[in-house]
Amino acid sequence: MEERQDAIIKTHGLKKDYYMGAETVHALRGVDLTIARNAYVAVMGPSGSGKSTLMNLIGCLDTPTAGEYVLNEQPVQNLEDDELARIRNREIGFVFQTFNLLPRATALHNVELPLIYAGTGSKERQERAAHALELVALADRMDHKPNELSGGQRQRVAIARALVNDPSILLADEPTGNLDSSTSSEIMDVLDGLHAGGQTIIMVTHEYDIAVHASRVITIIDGMIGSADADLKAVLAH
Amino acid sequence: MKPWEGIRLALKQVVTHKLKSFFSLIGIIIGITFLIAVITLVEGMNRYIQEDFGGSIAGVNTFNVMQRSNVIMGLESIRERRRDARNPLLDMRDVEVVQGAVPNALYLAYSSDRRVPEVRHGQLSRRNARVLGGSEEYLALQGWKIDVGRGLTPVDHSRALKVAVIGTDIVERLFPTTSPLGQSIRVGAHRFDVIGVFEPQGGLLGSIRDATIYVPFSTYEQTLATRREPVEEINVKVRRADELDAAIQETDGALRADRGLRPRERSNFHIQTSGGILSAWNTVNRILMTALPGLVSVALVVGGIVIMNIMLLSVMERTREIGVRKAVGARQRDVLLQFLTEAATISTLGAGLGIAAGLGLASLVATLTPVPASVSEWSLGIALALGLVVGIASGIYPAYRASRLDPIVALRYE
Numbered sequence: 001m002e003e004r005q006d007a008i009i010k011t012h013g014l015k016k017d018y019y020m021g022a023e024t025v026h027a028l029r030g031v032d033l034t035i036a037r038n039a040y041v042a043v044m045g046p047s048g049s050g051k052s053t054l055m056n057l058i059g060c061l062d063t064p065t066a067g068e069y070v071l072n073e074q075p076v077q078n079l080e081d082d083e084l085a086r087i088r089n090r091e092i093g094f095v096f097q098t099f100n101l102l103p104r105a106t107a108l109h110n111v112e113l114p115l116i117y118a119g120t121g122s123k124e125r126q127e128r129a130a131h132a133l134e135l136v137a138l139a140d141r142m143d144h145k146p147n148e149l150s151g152g153q154r155q156r157v158a159i160a161r162a163l164v165n166d167p168s169i170l171l172a173d174e175p176t177g178n179l180d181s182s183t184s185s186e187i188m189d190v191l192d193g194l195h196a197g198g199q200t201i202i203m204v205t206h207e208y209d210i211a212v213h214a215s216r217v218i219t220i221i222d223g224m225i226g227s228a229d230a231d232l233k234a235v236l237a238h
Numbered sequence: 239m240k241p242w243e244g245i246r247l248a249l250k251q252v253v254t255h256k257l258k259s260f261f262s263l264i265g266i267i268i269g270i271t272f273l274i275a276v277i278t279l280v281e282g283m284n285r286y287i288q289e290d291f292g293g294s295i296a297g298v299n300t301f302n303v304m305q306r307s308n309v310i311m312g313l314e315s316i317r318e319r320r321r322d323a324r325n326p327l328l329d330m331r332d333v334e335v336v337q338g339a340v341p342n343a344l345y346l347a348y349s350s351d352r353r354v355p356e357v358r359h360g361q362l363s364r365r366n367a368r369v370l371g372g373s374e375e376y377l378a379l380q381g382w383k384i385d386v387g388r389g390l391t392p393v394d395h396s397r398a399l400k401v402a403v404i405g406t407d408i409v410e411r412l413f414p415t416t417s418p419l420g421q422s423i424r425v426g427a428h429r430f431d432v433i434g435v436f437e438p439q440g441g442l443l444g445s446i447r448d449a450t451i452y453v454p455f456s457t458y459e460q461t462l463a464t465r466r467e468p469v470e471e472i473n474v475k476v477r478r479a480d481e482l483d484a485a486i487q488e489t490d491g492a493l494r495a496d497r498g499l500r501p502r503e504r505s506n507f508h509i510q511t512s513g514g515i516l517s518a519w520n521t522v523n524r525i526l527m528t529a530l531p532g533l534v535s536v537a538l539v540v541g542g543i544v545i546m547n548i549m550l551l552s553v554m555e556r557t558r559e560i561g562v563r564k565a566v567g568a569r570q571r572d573v574l575l576q577f578l579t580e581a582a583t584i585s586t587l588g589a590g591l592g593i594a595a596g597l598g599l600a601s602l603v604a605t606l607t608p609v610p611a612s613v614s615e616w617s618l619g620i621a622l623a624l625g626l627v628v629g630i631a632s633g634i635y636p637a638y639r640a641s642r643l644d645p646i647v648a649l650r651y652e
Contacts, residue, residue, distance in 0.1 A: 061565065061646050082569040089567020100562045100649060104254055116243065117567035161566065 009035040014067035027053040029223040040195045042211035045220035072168045093162025097174035099154045101146040107157045108142040114165045132160035152183035172203035244579030262548035263588030265541025270592025273534045277617040278600035282610035301511045303472040325506040328469040339492035340485045345379035350470040358424045364411035371458020387434030398456035402430035405448040406438040428461045542632035549636035561648025574641035581633025589625025
C-alpha cells in the first residue's frame with residue numbers, strides 16, 4: 001500500500017507524568033514518533049507500558065507534561081480544554097472497545113453527535129450521518145437504538161460516528177476487544193476498506209491477528225518506543 | 239449546540255424517565271399549584287368585591303349606620319366585640335338625627351331583617367329565608383331591580399300592607415310552575431301577598447338577596463319584629479363621591495351629640511362604608527399575599543434541592559455519555575448548557591403542571607363554593623419564571639460538575 005510521506009502526527013520528546021500523592025509515575029518518558037498521512041498503524045504493548053497514555057495524548061484527550069505534538073501541522077501540546085475539544089471534533093474520530101454509543105439515541109443520532117458540536121445545521125447533519133452509516137453498510141438500521149443492534153453493528157455505528165466529521169485520524173482503541181472472532185474480522189474488513197480509501201488509522205491492540213492488518217506496528221515498552229517500525233514477523237518472533 | 243437541541247434532549251429525558259421526572263418535580267408542582275390556586279381565588283375575590291360587592295352590600299357613595307360592625311375579619315379583639323354588643327340599639331330617633339345631619343342626601347333609608355326558619359305556600363315550603371323590612375327609599379338606595387310585577391308603593395308603606403317582593407330562590411321553591419304574582423306566602427302566622435319578584439343576583443353575596451322576602455318597614459315592624467325598636471341599619475346615599483366623607487362626619491357628629499358623648503369617649507355606634515369593607519378585605523388580602531411568597535418559597539426551595547439531587551444522580555449515571563460527548567468535541571460550555579437546559583426545561587415543565595393543577599384546584603373550589611376564581615396572566619408568567627429560575631439555580635452545580643469531568647476518566651467510568 002502506497003503511503004504519502006508527509007506526516008500527520010509528529011511528536012518530539014513527549015513525556016507524561018502522573019502524580020500519585022508524593023510519588024511521580026513516569027507514564028511516558030520521551031516519545032519521538034512520526035506517523036505519515038494515510039498510515040495504518042497498530043500500537044502494541046503490555047498493559048502499564050504507557051500505550052493508553054500515548055493514545056490519550058494522540059487523541060487530544062490529555063496534554064503532555066513535556067514535549068511537542070504536532071497534529072496535522074498544528075502544535076497542540078499547550079492547548080486549553082476547549083481548544084482540545086475543537087481539535088478532537090475536527091481531527092480525530094474515536095472508536096472504543098466498548099463502543100460508547102448513547103444508549104437511548106438512534107444509530108443516526110449517535111452518528112450525528114460530532115456534527116452537533118461542530119455547529120452543523122440539522123438537515124446537513126442528517127444527510128452526512130446517513131451517508132456515514134451507508135459507508136459501514138448500516139443504511140437500513142438508522143432508526144435502531146444500540147440495544148436493537150448486534151455487537152458488530154454497534155461498532156460499525158461507532159465507526160460511522162468517528163468518520164462523520166471527516167477526521168485526519170481514526171483512533172481505534174481495541175476495536176475488536178469486545179467482539180467474537182467472526183465479528184472482529186467483519187470490523188477489520190471495514191477498517192481495511194477505510195484505509196484503502198485513504199483514511200489514516202491508528203489502533204491499539206494486543207492481538208497479533210488484528211495487528212497484522214496494519215502496515216506498521218509500533219510497540220511501547222516502559223513509556224518508550226520499543227520499536228517504531230517493527231516488522232510484524234519480528235514482533236511475532238519476539 | 240443550539241438551545242432548542244438542549245430542550246429537545248431534555249424533553250426526551252423526561253419522556254424516557256416519566257416517573258422519575260414526576261417525582262423530581264413534585265416539590266415544584268406543589269409549590270406552583272398552591273401559588274396559582276391562591277392567587278386565582280384571591281384575584282377572584284378582588285374582582286368580585288370591586289365589581290359586584292360595591293353595588294350589592296354597601297353601594298357606591300353609600301354609608302350605613304349600625305349598632306355594631308357586622309363584618310368579622312378576626313382582627314378586632316373579642317373584648318372589643320363584646321363591648322360593641324352593649325351599644326344601644328338604633329331607633330327612629332337615630333333615623334331622625336341622621337336625616338337632620340344629611341338633609342340633602344340622595345336617598346336615606348332604614349331597615350331591619352330577620353332570618354326565618356320557613357316560608358310556605360300551600361304544601362310547598364322553603365327553609366331559611368330572610369324577611370327584610372325596608373323604608374320607602376330602600377330599594378332605590380340599594381339599586382335593587384324588580385323583574386316581574388311591581389315594587390312597593392308609598393301606600394304599601396303608609397298603610398303597612400302585607401305585601402312582599404320576593405327573590406328568585408323563593409320563587410323557584412314555592413312557585414315552581416305558576417306565577418307567584420297575586421299568590422300569598424306564609425311566614426309563621428303571617429300571610430303576605432306577592433306583588434313582585436327581584437331580578438336574580440347570583441354570585442357570592444347576591445344569593446342572600448335571592449332568598450329575601452322584602453316587605454314595607456312598617457309592615458315588618460307590626461308583624462315579625464321582635465325588638466321594641468327594630469331599626470338595624472340606617473343607609474345613606476349621597477349624590478357625589480366627594481360628599482361622602484363630609485356626610486359621614488356630619489352623621490357621626492350629630493349622633494355623638496344626640497347621645498351626649500364626651501369628646502374623647504368612643505362612639506357607641508358603627509358607621510360602615512363600602513370602603514371600610516374593602517379595607518377589611520384588603521387586610522385579609524394583604525395577609526394572604528404576604529404569607530404566600532414564604533409558603534411558596536419553602537416548597538420551591540425543597541423542590542429545587544430535589545431537582546439538584548436528581549440532576550447530580552443523572553450526571554453520575556450519564557458519566558460515560560458525558561465522556562463520549564467530550565471525546566467527540568463537546569466543550570465544557572456545551573456540557574454545562576446541556577445540563578442547565580435540562581434542569582430548566584424539566585423545572586419549567588413542572589411549573590406548567592403546577593399551573594394546570596392550580597387552575598384545576600381553583601376552578602374546583604369555585605364550583606363547590608361561592609368563592610369566585612379569576613385567572614390573572616401575571617401569575618402564570620410568574621409561575622413559569624419561578625420554574626425557570628428554580629431549574630437554573632438547582633441545575634448550576636450538577637451542570638458544573640458534569641462540565642468539569644475529565645473525558646478520559648468519564649469514558650472509563652463503569
